[in-house]
Amino acid sequence: MHNKQNRKKDTATTEKGVVQLSQTTTTITAKTIPDAEELEKYNKVDPSFADRIMKMAEKEQSHRHQTQTEIVQVTSKSNYRGQIAAILLSFGCLFAAVFTAYIGSNIVAVAIAITTTIGLASSFLNNKKKEN
Numbered sequence: 001m002h003n004k005q006n007r008k009k010d011t012a013t014t015e016k017g018v019v020q021l022s023q024t025t026t027t028i029t030a031k032t033i034p035d036a037e038e039l040e041k042y043n044k045v046d047p048s049f050a051d052r053i054m055k056m057a058e059k060e061q062s063h064r065h066q067t068q069t070e071i072v073q074v075t076s077k078s079n080y081r082g083q084i085a086a087i088l089l090s091f092g093c094l095f096a097a098v099f100t101a102y103i104g105s106n107i108v109a110v111a112i113a114i115t116t117t118i119g120l121a122s123s124f125l126n127n128k129k130k131e132n
Contacts, residue, residue, distance in 0.1 A: 032061070093116035094116070
C-alpha cells in the first residue's frame with residue numbers, strides 16, 4: 001500500500017487577527033507494486049530500490065499462491081473425511097434400524113430409518129445450496 005500526502009498551509013487575515021489554514025490531501029493506493037513514476041523516484045534515492053520492490057512483490061505473490069494451494073488441499077481433505085464419516089454414520093444407522101426391526105421394534109426401526117434419511121437429504125441439499 002502506497003501513501004502520498006500533500007500539505008498546503010495558507011494564512012488569512014480577518015477582522016480579529018491572523019488565521020492559519022491547513023489542508024492535507026492523502027492518496028492511498030493498494031497496489032502490489034508502485035507505478036513507473038514512483039519506481040523512478042525510488043531509483044533516484046537508491047538504484048537498487050526498484051529491483052528490490054519487484055523481488056518483494058514476486059515473493060508476496062508466490063506466498064499468496066502457496067497459501068491458496070494449501071487452503072484448497074486442506075478443504076479437500078476435510079470434505080473427504082466428512083464424506084467418509086457420513087457413510088460410516090449412515091451404515092451404522094442402517095444397521096441399527098435393521099437390528100431393531102429384527103428384535104421386533106418395527107416402529108423404532110422405521111423412526112431410525114426416516115430420521116437418518118431426512119438428515120442425509122437435508123445435509124446433501126444444504127451443500128448443493130452452498131455450491132451455488
